[in-house]
Amino acid sequence: xxxxxxxxxxxxxxxxxxIGVYGVRFARTTxxxxxxxxxxxxxxxxxxIGGEYLSAxxxxxxxxxxxxxxxxxxxxxxxxxxxYLALLLFVAAPLRRSGAFTLPDFCEVRLGxxxxxRLATGFVVFIGWLYLVPQLQGAGLTLETITGAPSxxxxxxxxxxxxxxxxxxxxxxxxxxxxxxxxxxxxxLAFPVVFLLMAxxxxxxxxxxxxxxxxxxxxxxxxxxxxxxxxxxxxILATFLGTMGLPHVLVRFYTNPDGAAARRTTLVVLGxxxxxxxxxxxxxxxxxxxTPELAENDPDAVVxxxxxxxxxxxxxxxxxxxxVAAGAFAAFLSTSSGLLTSVAGVLSTDxxxxxxxxxxxxxxxxASLIAGVVPMVLAxxxxxxxxxxxxxxxxxxxxxxxxxxxxxxxxxxxxxxxxAAAGIIAGGGAAALAVLLTVxxxxxxxxxxxxxxxxxxxxxxxxxxxxxxVSLATRHRLPPTVGKTMLRLHAPDSLHL
Amino acid sequence: xxxxxGTQPKGGxxxxxxxxxxxxxxxxxIVLAEVARRRRATxxxxxEQTKVGDALIRGxxxxxxxxxxxxxxxxxxxxxxxxxxxxxxxxxxxxxxGGIPLPWLLLGVVAYPFLFGIGWVHTRxxxxxxxxxxxxxxxPDRHE
Numbered sequence: 001x002x003x004x005x006x007x008x009x010x011x012x013x014x015x016x017x018x019i020g021v022y023g024v025r026f027a028r029t030t031x032x033x034x035x036x037x038x039x040x041x042x043x044x045x046x047x048x049i050g051g052e053y054l055s056a057x058x059x060x061x062x063x064x065x066x067x068x069x070x071x072x073x074x075x076x077x078x079x080x081x082x083x084y085l086a087l088l089l090f091v092a093a094p095l096r097r098s099g100a101f102t103l104p105d106f107c108e109v110r111l112g113x114x115x116x117x118r119l120a121t122g123f124v125v126f127i128g129w130l131y132l133v134p135q136l137q138g139a140g141l142t143l144e145t146i147t148g149a150p151s152x153x154x155x156x157x158x159x160x161x162x163x164x165x166x167x168x169x170x171x172x173x174x175x176x177x178x179x180x181x182x183x184x185x186x187x188x189l190a191f192p193v194v195f196l197l198m199a200x201x202x203x204x205x206x207x208x209x210x211x212x213x214x215x216x217x218x219x220x221x222x223x224x225x226x227x228x229x230x231x232x233x234x235x236i237l238a239t240f241l242g243t244m245g246l247p248h249v250l251v252r253f254y255t256n257p258d259g260a261a262a263r264r265t266t267l268v269v270l271g272x273x274x275x276x277x278x279x280x281x282x283x284x285x286x287x288x289x290x291t292p293e294l295a296e297n298d299p300d301a302v303v304x305x306x307x308x309x310x311x312x313x314x315x316x317x318x319x320x321x322x323x324v325a326a327g328a329f330a331a332f333l334s335t336s337s338g339l340l341t342s343v344a345g346v347l348s349t350d351x352x353x354x355x356x357x358x359x360x361x362x363x364x365x366x367a368s369l370i371a372g373v374v375p376m377v378l379a380x381x382x383x384x385x386x387x388x389x390x391x392x393x394x395x396x397x398x399x400x401x402x403x404x405x406x407x408x409x410x411x412x413x414x415x416x417x418x419x420a421a422a423g424i425i426a427g428g429g430a431a432a433l434a435v436l437l438t439v440x441x442x443x444x445x446x447x448x449x450x451x452x453x454x455x456x457x458x459x460x461x462x463x464x465x466x467x468x469x470v471s472l473a474t475r476h477r478l479p480p481t482v483g484k485t486m487l488r489l490h491a492p493d494s495l496h497l
Numbered sequence: 498x499x500x501x502x503g504t505q506p507k508g509g510x511x512x513x514x515x516x517x518x519x520x521x522x523x524x525x526x527i528v529l530a531e532v533a534r535r536r537r538a539t540x541x542x543x544x545e546q547t548k549v550g551d552a553l554i555r556g557x558x559x560x561x562x563x564x565x566x567x568x569x570x571x572x573x574x575x576x577x578x579x580x581x582x583x584x585x586x587x588x589x590x591x592x593x594x595g596g597i598p599l600p601w602l603l604l605g606v607v608a609y610p611f612l613f614g615i616g617w618v619h620t621r622x623x624x625x626x627x628x629x630x631x632x633x634x635x636x637p638d639r640h641e
Binding site for chain 2: 071074075078081082084085086088089090093217218219229232233236260263264266267270271274275277278281285411483484486487490491492493494495
């Protein structure tokens with residue numbers, strides 16, 4: 001492995017911390033501290049959303065899955081990007097106009113219910129932690145691949161840096177950090193791949209030689225088995241609809257000045273994220289050619305290992321190896337920061353503040369520590385799964401709980417608090433249960449394994465169905481303010497109603 | 498309610514009242530305070546949830562939802578049908594363009610500009626819906 005990789009990782013970490021500390025000097029009041037004063041421009045905001053979103057799952061995991069399983073895995077990046085289209089079509093502008101800063105806020109704005117707010121808080125924390133654990137494990141894997149250090153070292157280092165940074169810097173600093181991280185991640189994948197492709201061309205364009213050939217190249221290995229089709233559609237549903245329910249994505253929308261800006265920001269994000277996803281599959285394909293042995297034991301490491309294997313240990317291989325390692329660390333730092341900020345946000349306002357005044361900066365710091373330590377402990381205890389798989393499961397839970405809440409809440413007057421809660425408990429609860437069974441590694445065979453390993457195809461319709469039916473049955477609980485709320489969500493910004 | 502109906506006939510009615518047969522428009526006395534009052538009245542219809550105000554905002558919501566659903570269906574057909582297509586038509590799955598298998602090309606490259614294009618269309622058309630709604634509400638002649 002590259003000798004420059006470790007210094008590169010240290011550099012990225014130091015720069016991230018420095019920008020974080022620098023950002024603190026701007027943060028004057030509590031509201032500045034929490035929402036970056038809403039003065040962030042759409043382009044910065046979009047880059048920040050992209051930087052926060054492109055996690056270890058995108059940077060390492062997608063290439064690893066493609067290497068191991070072939071073309072079907074391309075649905076992961078397509079879905080990760082398409083989630084922003086669903087967000088744009090159904091949620092972006094009305095959500096911004098609602099003024100909600102977090103998902104629990106939205107519950108209260110739309111349905112005026114404190115206990116529904118509690119339930120939403122629980123799901124935000126669950127999704128946040130489920131998403132954080134693979135980030136930290138990915139950091140462990142990266143440091144292990146580069147230095148041979150035991151895998152807990154990376155998890156603890158990233159966990160500590162991020163927790164400290166979030167607790168001390170708040171969100172203003174994070175906007176700048178995240179925007180910087182997007183461009184770093186894009187460069188760190190796009191630049192080396194040019195050299196990798198040139199080397200592949202120079203080698204006479206070698207084909208895949210390890211015998212998987214056709215089967216790996218074609219969709220639905222096993223001749224279109226119904227299980228494979230179910231899994232693919234489940235994945236599509238989870239990723240397309242899950243993005244809008246991810247806690248760290250929604251927080252960012254509050255930093256747009258109005259609904260129209262939220263829409264434009266989302267469109268830019270869709271472009272930036274789509275641009276990024278052109279590159280990881282190339283690593284997976286080149287990995288099939290040059291490092292097929294990784295497919296069996298360590299697919300997530302392919303992005304890190306490939307430059308050294310293909311380009312040799314000369315200066316070029318070393319520099320590019322260091323670059324991808326730096327990009328991977330940027331991915332862990334930025335996504336973890338974003339997740340931690342939102343988990344800490346709901347913990348400080350909904351759990352620590354105990355209904356008194358909304359969370360203070362001090363509550364937020366305490367909440368950051370709690371929010372950071374728990375996933376760190378889990379990352380060390382839970383067995384490692386493929387990074388993208390676990391993240392895909394987090395999407396499934398979000399798609400089965402918050403997606404129906406947001407879509408029905410924004411477009412249907414008939415939603416009641418009881419209906420929303422029933423849908424979240426039925427769909428989100430079922431998805432969460434399926435995820436826990438999968439993560440704990442129970443040996444489930446056949447269709448039981450399929451529907452627990454890829455739950456979204458049945459939990460998303462379940463959540464929508466239960467929400468609608470129970471809302472219709474509890475029509476007397478319709479909030480009296482629903483007309484006013486709908487007007488606020490949908491009236492054009494220019495009217496200033 | 499669709500927006501073109503909301504804006505166009507009104508202009509026609511105004512002309513019909515102001516100048517029945519003439520080609521030259523008649524001079525109309527404009528009192529600014531009156532205009533402002535009428536404008537406020539339409540806004541009040543909205544904020545006070547009168548029947549008219551309610552119908553107005555429901556119309557906008559329906560137009561925006563119809564737009565989002567139409568575009569979602571385009572994505573459903575364009576991308577969502579691919580897994581099924583690959584199963585039902587193995588020839589498509591094993592086809593190659595420029596040496597690259599078609600599924601890799603579609604999912605690895607083409608999907609992203611497609612998604613962005615749909616998003617771009619949505620941004621434009623939803624902003625147009627809102628502009629037309631704002632014009633409708635802002636029109637001084639709505640309450641005569």
